[in-house]
Amino acid sequence: MKALLILIPALGLLSACANSSDSNRRLQTQVDSLKKKLDSTYRPGLGEFMMGIQEHHAKLWFAGLDKNWELADFEVHEIGETIGDIKQYCTDRPEVKSIGIIDPAISSISSAIKQKDEEAFKKGFAALTDGCNNCHRDNNHGFNVxxxxxGLPVTNQQFKPAK
Ligand code: HEC
Incomplete structure (x- = not known):
């Protein structure tokens, strides 16, 4: 009887252990399947982010030429945001290490925009474009100039300031 009194709680403990290792296994299966799903989730590649940057680069130019400083400021921020996305999502691309090459040009464009200085804007824009090409050249994409x-990148947007 005494032995039985000890055995019953011991069995209970054992089955609790078995249950918890069962639930651990179940959790692991769930984690594994979530990991698989995450790996196959669509993420834009570096080339797609670059096409976004290309569009903002073009819009930035016409916004600056038309002295639409608010739009120019918006476009330069979009380039900065896309660069942030590239750093976050393209960690598998070693080329991303050189992306800082365009930082000085971006900050000189930003200050030209703040000062509404067209000449400084144009200079900064030329430096930015050189930065794009330097990075392409450094990373075996020198063919991409x-x-x-x-010409206008789109015909359904006004670059002059809104009235
Ligand atoms: C990390 C350095 C780096 C910088 C800085 C950079 N690029 Fe790129 N760019 C690349 C690489 C690498 C590729 C090739 C991506 C791929 O393999 O899909 C590329 C591809 C491109 C493409 C090709 C997309 C296509 O399919 O036509 C365009 C357009 C582009 N970049 C525009 C720009 C512009 C505009 C800038 C500057 C505002 C810029 N890039 C700055 C590295 C850079």
């Missing part, structure tokens, strides 16, 4: 835009 960015230029100062010669």
């Amino acid at each position: 960015i230029t100062i835009p010669t």
Whole structure:
């Protein structure tokens, strides 16, 4: 009887252990399947982020030429945000290490915009474009040459300041 009194709680403990290792296994299976899902979740690649930057680069130019400083400021921030996304999401791309190459140009454009200084803006924009190309050249993408835009990137947006 005494033995039984000891055995019953011991069995209870054992089955609790078994239960918890069962639930551990179940949790692990869930974690594994979530990991798999996460790995196969769509994330834009570096080239797609770059196409976004290309669009903002072009819009930035026309906003600056038309002295729409608010839009220019917006576009330069969009470039900065996309660079942040690249740093966060393209960690598998060693080229991203050189992305800081365009930081000085971005900050000189930003201060030109603040001062509404068209000449400084144009200079900063040329430096930014050189930065794009320097990074492309440094990373075996020298065939991809960015230029100062010669035509509007879109025809459904006004670059002059809103009235
Ligand atoms: C890390 C340095 C780096 C900087 C700075 C950089 N790029 Fe890139 N860019 C790359 C790399 C690497 C690729 C190739 C991406 C790929 O493999 O898909 C690329 C690709 C591109 C593409 C090709 C996308 C396509 O399919 O046509 C464009 C456009 C582009 N960049 C524009 C720019 C512009 C505009 C700037 C400057 C505002 C810039 N890039 C700055 C590294 C850089």
